[in-house]
Amino acid sequence: MKFTINPIFLFTFFLAVSFVSCKDEENQEDAHQHPHPHEESEHTHTHYKAQDSILSHKILYPSKVPDRIIANLPEDPSTMLAVNWRTNQQITNSYVEVALATDGPEFRLGDIERKRATTEVFENQHLKHIEPLVKANYHSATIHNLKPSTTYVYRVGSEAENSDLLWSEWFQYTTASDKQGEEFSFIYFGDAQNDLKSMWSRVIRSSYKKFPSVDFMLHAGDLINDHDSNIQWGEWFYAGSFIHATTPSIMTPGNHEYKDTTLTSLWRPQFNLPKNGPKGLTDISETTYAVDYQDLKLISIDCINFERKPENREAQVKWLDSILKNNTKKWTALTMHFPLYTPAQKREDNAVLIEHLKPLIDKYKVDLVLQGHDHTYARGQISNKESGVTSMSDAGTIYAVSVSGPKMYESTDKKWIERRGEFTQLFQIITIKDNKLSYEAYTPIGNLYDAFDLIKNGDKKTLKNRIPDNPIRLKKDFVKE
Ligand SMILES: [Fe+2]
Numbered sequence: 001m002k003f004t005i006n007p008i009f010l011f012t013f014f015l016a017v018s019f020v021s022c023k024d025e026e027n028q029e030d031a032h033q034h035p036h037p038h039e040e041s042e043h044t045h046t047h048y049k050a051q052d053s054i055l056s057h058k059i060l061y062p063s064k065v066p067d068r069i070i071a072n073l074p075e076d077p078s079t080m081l082a083v084n085w086r087t088n089q090q091i092t093n094s095y096v097e098v099a100l101a102t103d104g105p106e107f108r109l110g111d112i113e114r115k116r117a118t119t120e121v122f123e124n125q126h127l128k129h130i131e132p133l134v135k136a137n138y139h140s141a142t143i144h145n146l147k148p149s150t151t152y153v154y155r156v157g158s159e160a161e162n163s164d165l166l167w168s169e170w171f172q173y174t175t176a177s178d179k180q181g182e183e184f185s186f187i188y189f190g191d192a193q194n195d196l197k198s199m200w201s202r203v204i205r206s207s208y209k210k211f212p213s214v215d216f217m218l219h220a221g222d223l224i225n226d227h228d229s230n231i232q233w234g235e236w237f238y239a240g241s242f243i244h245a246t247t248p249s250i251m252t253p254g255n256h257e258y259k260d261t262t263l264t265s266l267w268r269p270q271f272n273l274p275k276n277g278p279k280g281l282t283d284i285s286e287t288t289y290a291v292d293y294q295d296l297k298l299i300s301i302d303c304i305n306f307e308r309k310p311e312n313r314e315a316q317v318k319w320l321d322s323i324l325k326n327n328t329k330k331w332t333a334l335t336m337h338f339p340l341y342t343p344a345q346k347r348e349d350n351a352v353l354i355e356h357l358k359p360l361i362d363k364y365k366v367d368l369v370l371q372g373h374d375h376t377y378a379r380g381q382i383s384n385k386e387s388g389v390t391s392m393s394d395a396g397t398i399y400a401v402s403v404s405g406p407k408m409y410e411s412t413d414k415k416w417i418e419r420r421g422e423f424t425q426l427f428q429i430i431t432i433k434d435n436k437l438s439y440e441a442y443t444p445i446g447n448l449y450d451a452f453d454l455i456k457n458g459d460k461k462t463l464k465n466r467i468p469d470n471p472i473r474l475k476k477d478f479v480k481e
Helices: 007-021 105-109 196-210 230-240 242-246 303-308 310-325 351-363
Strands: 067-072 081-087 095-100 113-116 118-124 134-143 151-157 171-174 184-189 216-219 249-251 289-293 296-300 331-335 368-371 377-381 398-401 417-421 427-433 436-442 448-457 460-465
Touching: 067 171, 067 230, 067 242, 067 249, 081 095, 081 151, 095 105, 095 134, 113 134, 134 151, 171 242, 184 196, 196 230, 196 242, 196 427, 230 242, 249 296, 296 310, 303 310, 303 351, 310 351, 377 436, 377 448, 417 448
Parallel strands: 184 216, 216 249, 296 331, 331 368, 368 398
Antiparallel strands: 067 081, 081 134, 095 113, 095 151, 118 134, 151 171, 184 427, 289 296, 377 398, 377 417, 427 436, 436 448, 448 460
């Protein structure tokens, strides 16, 4: 058989290869440079030959156009918007613009508030997986004085001679209500951690598809596997895409966000979390904090520092005690990465957390403790630890452990556990309306796996289990040893 090569195809192929190889000029390390004929002005660019075939440049490298845009829950979600994003280092002035959302494009003709971001020059290189040096500017902005229960549009970016080229799209963002008793909901994810683009993307996207009006999302640690891997963080942002910019989120750090007692250097530049934790402790700034969302007090405990640094533990306990003592919210939830009581096989309950946190959880009648780390699912009440009997009329604190990524461990059937599951990627939607809290755990294809309601009546709290009829999922039923 005779092969002929079409010269147009050959030209197109070489053009495509040359274009794909062109990376941002900020990232020039270990590379040769040469003029580039397809640009208007001559510039140099970089070729990482070793990684060209395996790295997604968009996931790793910033450009002049904002990426990794994320809205975080501010201290007061009824009046504030907190947003962070990334560009290359050529963008030194970046802005957020906010306007009241309108039915049509007329918001662009009205009052648009513009605020300049705080910009941080940032470089990091993850050497464990031989990632290249990534140079970026991270931008952070907080808008105050918004109206409660109001839908806004916002975008981030910088001037480009009156064009939209260097701006993000306009995202729609709704502030929380400032009234008691109104319904709201949030999605709680356990560890995403591995195969973020390949396998976790399905979970966050299906959660959003099922509950597009959800008010915020909560990530209970180990969002990634290697604390300073720019590729993994890039995949985490890729998986959530515009959801991260549209639905505000909060996150508590896991052990994989840490190396020993050092938090990933990306955490604070890329997130805009409340800085209202224990005063003077910079190592837990934006990792231990509290948020009020309508009738809920939601508290993140940095359990990595808590476990590994006794002086830090003392400060967090004191701070948590004062937060809970002064708490006026009807509902209270704690989130931390390590579970106090482990459902995982071959793992022990966390004695440090139990000793120091359980007394406060009991004393102040915390409603929910939302955790990760064990790569399995379990939900129950520790008040049932001995008897295994559900106290329906005076429910204690509900403890949950969940997992959203594909890494899976097996669990042990313990008396406190009401529902357990292995080898199942899950997300939980928690809805609060006045005296009622509803919790539902779903698989990515929308199957309900666990559910319960808590109903408050004065000092009492009733638990109503709504565990679906479908059988418990165990690894042995899916993986033959
Ligand atoms: Fe973990």
